[in-house]
Amino acid sequence: MSTHEESGLKIACLQFSPLFGDVAGNLQRSIAMIEKAADAGARIVVLPELANTGYTFKSRAEAFELAEPVPDGRSTQAWAEVAACRNLIIVAGITEREDNCLYNSAVVLDPSGTLGTYRKLHLWGDENLYFERGNLGVPVFATPYGRIGVAICYDGWFPEVFRLAAVQGADLMCVPTNWVPIPGQQPDQPPMANILHMALAHSNSMVIACADRVGVERGQPFIGHSLIVGHTGWPVAGPASGxxxxxxxxEVSLSAARRDRNWNSFNHPLRDRRTDFYAESLGVGLNPNLNKR
Structure with a gap:
């Protein structure tokens, strides 16, 4: 067991405003913030969604021009270098290109290089014009600090993503995101995204670290409020500014997230699932009584 798990693991979420299309500048700014987070003791660092390019593409051709392969693109290589130099786990949103396909992705890096990639499963709005839906499922990555899953932005509205990671043993979900204002949100209310991720952390007994962006890009505002939620569902840092x-x-304990899934002598949120009525993988199983009146 890692000593960081027992004594407290520091996770950093970097909330900043990427400049659309300025990949070199965005990398420089993000790496400066990563260095500051490492200086403050962070061992896992999460960056926003599409942190290297910005978000508001006007055409697929524009997105294709800015996209990069993983792991050989310059953004992944630059982040990998700082992960190696500072002994970090980095989860960063990236515009990924594979052959003629584009993906809204997150690259997961450790000091040895690229652990893997998560591709956003649920596309939001105009993303459907530019990106393919993710095709890598819900991978969970083993690290010295614990098991890490990834979700991106709109994935947070689908509890299946987080539950699928939890049943694979994920202790932490890293969420690069570009949250936008939600219809019906009142100024005196917490963002719906914060409420959803608090509930997801509680119901799966996992830590969730959400790194949002701020600013207005090509007329689209982003709401900030980055958040780190403990496995009990209550914030341990944030929400950040809007x-x-x-x-x-x-500071969290991933070993506590795993150990404390026993809520009492009887209840454990993963073991209590009624897989006799729904399949282990969350699909609907055959229920012979379903159509009986």
């Missing part, structure tokens, strides 16, 4: 760039750092 407008300012900042480094949010929270």
């Amino acid at each position: 407008s300012d760039e900042e480094i949010l750092i929270g």
